[in-house]
Amino acid sequence: MTGSLTRVLRRLRPGSAKGSADGFDRRLLAPMMLGSVLNPVNSSIISVSLVPIGAAFGAPPSRTAWLISALYLATSIGQPVVGRLIDLFGPRRLFLAGTALTGAAGVVGMLAPNLGVLIAARVLLGFGTCSGYPAAMYLIRTEARRTGRQSPAGVLTALAVTTQTIAVIGPSLGGLLIGVGGWRATLAVNIPLAAAGLYLGARRLPATPASRRDDGRHPVSDLDLPGMGLFAVALVCLLLFLMNPRGGDWYLLLLTVAAAAGFTWRELRARQPFIDVRVLGGNLPLLATYARTLLAYVVSYAFLYGYTQWTEEGRGLSPSxxxxxxxxxxATAIVVSTLTGRRQAIRSKLLVGAVGQIAACGLLLLLHAHSPLWMLLAVVIVLGVPQGLNNLALQNAVFHQADGERMGSSAGLLRTFGYLGAIIASAAGGTFFGQRADTDGLHHLAAFMLAISTLFLAVTVVDRSLRRLGAPRKDDAPAETEPQHPDR
Structure with a gap:
């Protein structure tokens, strides 16, 4: 697994330690990769912690599901907000602040006396880990401009492979930590990770002092605080409803619509909108990519959490x-991403990924409480193929479709839609499993995933704009298309 990542990094253009005129600054790779994995490691490590945490606090899956939803609720709001701040002020300060908050959340979670405090720690983790990925995408964009290479496929592949590598390590590391120090150790792991991130960020990320605008005003005046607030209200109300759709809290949907309408009205009139809805609304390919991201993550995270819980409670495996x-x-996802990372076509990756998800969901319907180990492994291997293809293709699509001046916030929105999918997956798991993750619940969850996978395939098939992504240019054969900005 680490060998695959090493091979990807070696393919980056050579240069000095500081990079060369035509090569990516390799000093940035370590803080970029570490910052980007803080959220995935906390997403994947919790998958094997839910059962022991539930046993420790006497909480059923429907309550421990909040440990998943809390992190994604905070991150869904924080990613585009922090991404916009990175667009305005550069990545260094936001990266360091977020990493420090991640370490503090690790301390709170390690000492949590009850489930409520542990959920609060996960909220802090969500806000703390939301700066890493937008900062990485911002740095890739600025390095692409500096070097004149519009398609840094090697760096984008390395970023995708890194997050998948940590997803490999997450469940296994979580099982090991639980065996050694109990579930609290899965929260404490954030402390050394945050310390390493602070060191690397302080030493290697470039200082980017905020410059004055042409009219002499400070860039802080460009912050659209009302827009950010309305965006947060709309998202919180929507996600709270999705976490418990059968609770009768339909008023949350009305609040969501009202806040979304207010947000749209504000953004259409703001001088420097938080999210430029005019450009976003005119960029239908980017909106389609966000929709595909939501659908793909519903299936991916429903499998990560639902399948893992079933293997423990329905199949009788230990957390380890x-x-x-x-x-x-x-592991399969890493190999697939490494082998296909430099292939230009994005549409073909998404099509194969959609078919792979459908196949994996079908296999879930064949499992039962006494399924042999080889069947359990066969299912995860099949799903590994779309896992590697979809993550890489969606990330690369945003890089080429988004406005370069808003790369941080656009990358944040990509994660927001992904985490919205994760919350839907978490809610689905809590709904179908109820008090226990049994085989009947797994089959109902698999049918739900199969429907989402089919919709993902349909959205990909009808999107003709994907045919233009990855087409080589005449003046630069290895590179992909320039970013698409329909309204520019």
Missing amino acids: QAGLVQLPLF
Whole structure:
């Protein structure tokens, strides 16, 4: 697994330690990769912690599901907000602040006396880990401009492979930590990770002092605080409803619509909108990519959490064994991403990924409480193929479709839609499993995933704009298309 990542990094254009005129600054790679994995490691490591945490606090899956939803609720709001701040002020300060908050959340979670405090720690983790990925995408864009290379496929592949590598390590590391120090150790792991991130960020990320605008005003005046607030209100109300759609809280949908309408009205009139809805609304390819991201993540995270819980409660594996069963999933994804990372076509990757998800969901319907180990492994290997293809293709699509001046916030929105999918997956798991993750619940969850996978395939087939992504240019054969800005 680490060998695959090493091979990807070696393919980057050579240069000095500081980079060369035509090569990516390799000093940036370590903080970029570490910052980007803080959220995935906390997403994947919790998958094997839910059962022991539930046992420790006497909480059923429907309550421990909040440990998943809390992190994604905070991150869904924080990613585009922090991404916009990175667009305005550069990545260094936001990266360091977020990493420090991640370490503090690790301390709170490690000492949590009850489930409520543990959920609060996960909220802090969500806000703390939301700066890494937008900062990485911002740095890739600025380095692409500096070097004149519009398609840094090697760096984008390395970023995708890194997040998948940590997803490999997450469940297995979680099982190991639980075996050694209990579930609290899965929160404490954020402390050394944050310390390493602070060191690397302080030493290697470039200082980017905020410059004055042409009219002499400070860039802080460009912050659209009302827009950010309305965006947060709309998202919180929507996600709270999705977490418990059968609770009768339909008023949350009305609040969502009202806040979304207010947000749109504000953004259409703001001088420097938080999210430029005119450009975003005119960029239908980017909106389609966000929709595909939501659908793909519903399936991916429903499998990560639902399948893992079932292997423990429905199949009778220990947390350590459940973590090991997940290894082939992400190992396969890493191999697939490494082998296909430099292939230009994005549409073909998404089509194969959609078909792969449908196949994996079909296999879930064949599992039962006494399924042999080879069947459990076969399912995760099949899902590993779309896992590797979809993540890479969606990330690359945003890089080429988004406005370069808003790369941080656009990358943040990509994660927001992904985490919205994760919350839907978490809510689905809580709904179908109820008090226990049994085989009947797994089959109902698989049918739901199969429907989402089919919709993902349909959205990909009808999107003709994907045919233009990855087409080589006449003046630069290895490169992909320039970013698409329909309204520019």
